[in-house]
Amino acid sequence: MTVSRVVNNSRLVSASTRERVERAMESVGYIPNSIARSLVQKRTGVLALLVSDITHTWFTQLGHEVEGAAAAAGYLLVFGNTDENELTEREYAEKLSSLHVDGVLLAPASRESRETIELLQRRGIPVVLIDREVEGVELDIARGESYTPAIELTDHLIAHGHTRLGIVAGPDHVWTAQERVRGFKAALRRRGLPVPRRFVRHAQLTRSGGAEEARKLLASEDPPSAILAGNSYLAAGIVDVARERGLRIPEDLALVTFDDSEGPSEWAFYSCYEQPARAIGAAALRFLLDRLAGDRSGARRAVLRGDVRLRSSCGCLGAAPPQDHRQ
Amino acid sequence: MTVSRVVNNSRLVSASTRERVERAMESVGYIPNSIARSLVQKRTGVLALLVSDITHTWFTQLGHEVEGAAAAAGYLLVFGNTDENELTEREYAEKLSSLHVDGVLLAPASRESRETIELLQRRGIPVVLIDREVEGVELDIARGESYTPAIELTDHLIAHGHTRLGIVAGPDHVWTAQERVRGFKAALRRRGLPVPRRFVRHAQLTRSGGAEEARKLLASEDPPSAILAGNSYLAAGIVDVARERGLRIPEDLALVTFDDSEGPSEWAFYSCYEQPARAIGAAALRFLLDRLAGDRSGARRAVLRGDVRLRSSCGCLGAAPPQDHRQ
DNA sequence: AAGCCTAATGGTTGCGCTAACAGCAACAGG
DNA sequence: CCTGTTGCTGTTAGCGCAACCATTAGGCTT
Numbered sequence: 001m002t003v004s005r006v007v008n009n010s011r012l013v014s015a016s017t018r019e020r021v022e023r024a025m026e027s028v029g030y031i032p033n034s035i036a037r038s039l040v041q042k043r044t045g046v047l048a049l050l051v052s053d054i055t056h057t058w059f060t061q062l063g064h065e066v067e068g069a070a071a072a073a074g075y076l077l078v079f080g081n082t083d084e085n086e087l088t089e090r091e092y093a094e095k096l097s098s099l100h101v102d103g104v105l106l107a108p109a110s111r112e113s114r115e116t117i118e119l120l121q122r123r124g125i126p127v128v129l130i131d132r133e134v135e136g137v138e139l140d141i142a143r144g145e146s147y148t149p150a151i152e153l154t155d156h157l158i159a160h161g162h163t164r165l166g167i168v169a170g171p172d173h174v175w176t177a178q179e180r181v182r183g184f185k186a187a188l189r190r191r192g193l194p195v196p197r198r199f200v201r202h203a204q205l206t207r208s209g210g211a212e213e214a215r216k217l218l219a220s221e222d223p224p225s226a227i228l229a230g231n232s233y234l235a236a237g238i239v240d241v242a243r244e245r246g247l248r249i250p251e252d253l254a255l256v257t258f259d260d261s262e263g264p265s266e267w268a269f270y271s272c273y274e275q276p277a278r279a280i281g282a283a284a285l286r287f288l289l290d291r292l293a294g295d296r297s298g299a300r301r302a303v304l305r306g307d308v309r310l311r312s313s314c315g316c317l318g319a320a321p322p323q324d325h326r327q
Numbered sequence: 328m329t330v331s332r333v334v335n336n337s338r339l340v341s342a343s344t345r346e347r348v349e350r351a352m353e354s355v356g357y358i359p360n361s362i363a364r365s366l367v368q369k370r371t372g373v374l375a376l377l378v379s380d381i382t383h384t385w386f387t388q389l390g391h392e393v394e395g396a397a398a399a400a401g402y403l404l405v406f407g408n409t410d411e412n413e414l415t416e417r418e419y420a421e422k423l424s425s426l427h428v429d430g431v432l433l434a435p436a437s438r439e440s441r442e443t444i445e446l447l448q449r450r451g452i453p454v455v456l457i458d459r460e461v462e463g464v465e466l467d468i469a470r471g472e473s474y475t476p477a478i479e480l481t482d483h484l485i486a487h488g489h490t491r492l493g494i495v496a497g498p499d500h501v502w503t504a505q506e507r508v509r510g511f512k513a514a515l516r517r518r519g520l521p522v523p524r525r526f527v528r529h530a531q532l533t534r535s536g537g538a539e540e541a542r543k544l545l546a547s548e549d550p551p552s553a554i555l556a557g558n559s560y561l562a563a564g565i566v567d568v569a570r571e572r573g574l575r576i577p578e579d580l581a582l583v584t585f586d587d588s589e590g591p592s593e594w595a596f597y598s599c600y601e602q603p604a605r606a607i608g609a610a611a612l613r614f615l616l617d618r619l620a621g622d623r624s625g626a627r628r629a630v631l632r633g634d635v636r637l638r639s640s641c642g643c644l645g646a647a648p649p650q651d652h653r654q
Numbered sequence: 655a656a657g658c659c660t661a662a663t664g665g666t667t668g669c670g671c672t673a674a675c676a677g678c679a680a681c682a683g684g
Numbered sequence: 685c686c687t688g689t690t691g692c693t694g695t696t697a698g699c700g701c702a703a704c705c706a707t708t709a710g711g712c713t714t
Binding site for chain 3: 332334335359361363364365366367
Binding site: 002005012013014017036039040041042 | 661662663664668669670671
């Protein structure tokens with residue numbers, strides 16, 4: 001039909017016909033069927049963002065940014081939540097590829113995400129990684145840093161005079177957690193400080209996960225006097241436990257963490273390395289849009305630098321324990 | 328083809344053929360095209376959740392719950408973010424209806440959302456409202472309470488001895504904000520207390536929005552000694568301003584709020600009325616699934632009761648100002 | 655005036671799938 | 685033997701759209 005030409009406003013339609021068609025569409029209440037269109041055009045105008053935890057502020061900030069930019073480029077963004085689980089992730093990938101989304105931004109759950117990625121690539125769906133590397137995968141990626149800042153933060157704790165340091169990082173299968181642990185250990189070794197295995201803890205990336213591991217950490221005979229937390233949720237859990245045990249922060253327990261970014265105001269108490277969520281999202285989307293525009297060049301990498309913010313929880317802004325935040 | 332029958336596992340296929348087909352699918356890497364299927368079946372297996380702010384913990388908790396339940400029912404959930412804006416909302420609705428999502432859960436941005444809803448209904452897409460009523464729309468809805476709890480919270484402040492009370496609510500076009508203001512005023516009137524117009528403030532539902540209005544509230548000659556905040560983000564903004572002005576909470580300024588639900592630990596300091604986000608999400612999805620199963624009965628309403636949690640910010644747990652949460 | 659271009663429009667086809675039906679074998683009952 | 689029944693498999697059509705080709709009208713060139 002000529003209707004199609006009107007809808008897609010091809011220029012090969014006379015003004016009079018166009019108007020006639022438009023009036024007709026109006027009166028019938030015609031709405032083009034994107035599904036049929038997608039079937040023939042092989043593009044849907046939908047992008048997907050798969051994150052590991054949609055309740056995590058950091059990811060939603062990033063998502064918010066990506067969504068705005070995607071809308072500006074004429075794409076609809078859908079969010080998916082993998083729950084830090086490769087199986088859920090794979091299922092999402094299958095659904096999304098069967099729905100023929102045009103591209104996927106993925107914060108990979110673990111090493112196993114490689115299969116998810118390969119699945120998507122086999123279907124010709126461009127993938128851009130967010131936040132986390134996957135071993136053996138050469139792909140566009142936008143992320144922050146983990147190794148170097150972990151060293152910086154650890155060094156900072158050491159500069160405060162601590163010699164018994166612990167870390168509560170995310171699950172072992174999460175790339176950023178591995179990197180942060182690696183940086184932590186490197187910093188300690190460089191200073192000739194011990195790295196007791198029991199001071200290196202992996203937790204679920206939630207407040208209760210952080211609390212659980214903090215409890216193990218602080219239960220020992222000779223507990224650490226300073227902790228590097230893998231992110232602000234873990235830090236909040238650690239603070240919970242400190243409160244439980246009557247430990248003042250930073251006097252009895254110093255704390256530094258990661259990932260704060262426009263978070264709740266409580267986090268304003270944590271000394272942290274702030275990952276630029278929005279900038280990472282924007283960079284990732286740009287990579288994806290370039291791919292969709294036909295860019296076939298090699299894998300690109302955007303490693304965005306964040307800022308260290310020294311506040312109360314390490315002792316830089318004086319002793320200011322949050323134990324008044326009782327339930 | 329018989330292939331279709333295998334994929335949809337109809338029972339009219341012999342075991343041998345099924346296996347043969349499956350082996351073939353495996354070897355070719357065949358994946359069914361959901362788009363084509365959707366085109367003929369007129370269902371996509373996709374549900375949408377439109378919220379006004381995806382960075383708001385309350386909505387993501389709700390979303391997380393809905394997503395899990397939707398997945399269990401075989402549906403994929405996509406999230407959309409309307410930014411508290413009817414236009415964005417309408418655009419989403421058009422895109423989603425043109426993508427033929429099977430149903431929509433909507434937290435309506437304002438009264439104008441009525442048009443969004445009518446648009447979707449005209450296309451035969453079932454809609455269930457979340458959290459907020461829309462005047463003149465009779466539709467399934469799952470929400471918490473606002474009017475009654477606002478009275479309770481206000482009464483509680485009065486019981487603490489306050490006579491000059493203010494409210495920082497969400498934007499005037501948001502239903503819950505209207506209700507909370509209505510309850511606030513009703514409680515004051517019932518006790519014979521004045522309701523100065525300048526003590527009733529509407530703010531953007533963000534921390535900075537809350538701070539802005541709190542500044543106006545506290546700048547007056549005879550400022551309120553107690554504030555009811557419309558949600559925890561607004562409360563955080565109010566706390567920021569109190570800190571700015573050296574006001575102790577609750578001694579110099581008492582604070583009660585809404586919406587806390589598994590939020591950041593800072594919120595554990597706020598006395599609040601806790602809306603059951605997850606339960607609301609679950610109820611809404613159940614309504615939607617019932618509609619999809621063919622339920623044609625009248626509009627249903629689930630009004631879920633939450634709990635008042637009395638903590639430090641109103642003075643119930645002793646004076647415990649959070650001013651140590653400095654930047 | 656013949657030939658040829660261009661702009662505007664309509665017709666046909668096929669994207670990949672499934673609903674509906676048609677076909678066919680095997681077998682039971684009359 | 686025929687008819688009916690069951691159990692499986694193949695065929696046809698059509699979902700709504702756009703790519704492609706065909707057609708027409710009108711204007712331009714030579």
